[in-house]
Amino acid sequence: MExxxxxxxxxxxxxxxxxxxxxAELMATAQKNSKKIKHKHVSTLLILTITxxxxxxxxxxxxxxxxxxxxxxxxxxxxxxxxxILIEYISFRKFQQIDVGHSFSLYTAKLTSFYNxxxxxxxxxxxxxxxxxCVGFALLLPIFKxxxxxxFYIYLLFSGTxxxxxxxxxxFKQNKKxxxxxxxxxxxxxxxxxx
Numbered sequence: 001m002e003x004x005x006x007x008x009x010x011x012x013x014x015x016x017x018x019x020x021x022x023x024a025e026l027m028a029t030a031q032k033n034s035k036k037i038k039h040k041h042v043s044t045l046l047i048l049t050i051t052x053x054x055x056x057x058x059x060x061x062x063x064x065x066x067x068x069x070x071x072x073x074x075x076x077x078x079x080x081x082x083x084x085i086l087i088e089y090i091s092f093r094k095f096q097q098i099d100v101g102h103s104f105s106l107y108t109a110k111l112t113s114f115y116n117x118x119x120x121x122x123x124x125x126x127x128x129x130x131x132x133x134c135v136g137f138a139l140l141l142p143i144f145k146x147x148x149x150x151x152f153y154i155y156l157l158f159s160g161t162x163x164x165x166x167x168x169x170x171x172f173k174q175n176k177k178x179x180x181x182x183x184x185x186x187x188x189x190x191x192x193x194x195x
Contacts, residue, residue, distance in 0.1 A: 031100050033181050041092040048085045052078055070143045078134025080129040115182045122175040
């Protein structure tokens with residue numbers, strides 16, 4: 001009888017499994033989070049495009065067709081942003097191809113692939129492009145020093161550096177949010193798939 005009581009105690013101490021998430025709820029969560037990610041892509045594309053247009057206008061206004069340090073600095077800044085726009089656009093199109101209405105295994109495979117691509121973009125490509133943008137800004141500083149008053153140069157130096165720091169912080173926070181959202185989707189799906 002004692003062994004029966006022991007078995008009964010062991011049985012009671014057993015971990016009770018959590019209820020599984022219904023497929024409909026999982027798909028609703030996926031659709032909601034997909035909208036957030038699409039919105040992030042569109043807003044990023046818009047902000048980057050406006051920035052490129054401002055830099056191109058500045059280049060056309062002040063360069064006078066010369067290939068010098070000013071042109072190289074602006075090309076670095078414009079080029080890095082243009083590449084980022086291109087990458088974001090391609091990534092946005094890839095994400096649009098992930099349809100939550102597909103079969104569960106196809107949806108999972110596409111989302112996992114997208115998640116891995118975004119990790120490479122955020123942790124490899126973005127830092128390189130950001131560094132290229134910073135190099136472009138650094139190339140412009142001596143030109144600003146020579147062509148503007150000391151006070152305005154100091155303003156450009158501090159506001160530009162402040163912008164780069166704030167911009168890096170925003171990029172970091174946005175990337176962290178997106179990766180957390182994608183990881184949440186991926187983990188939800190992986191958990192649901194394992195059950």
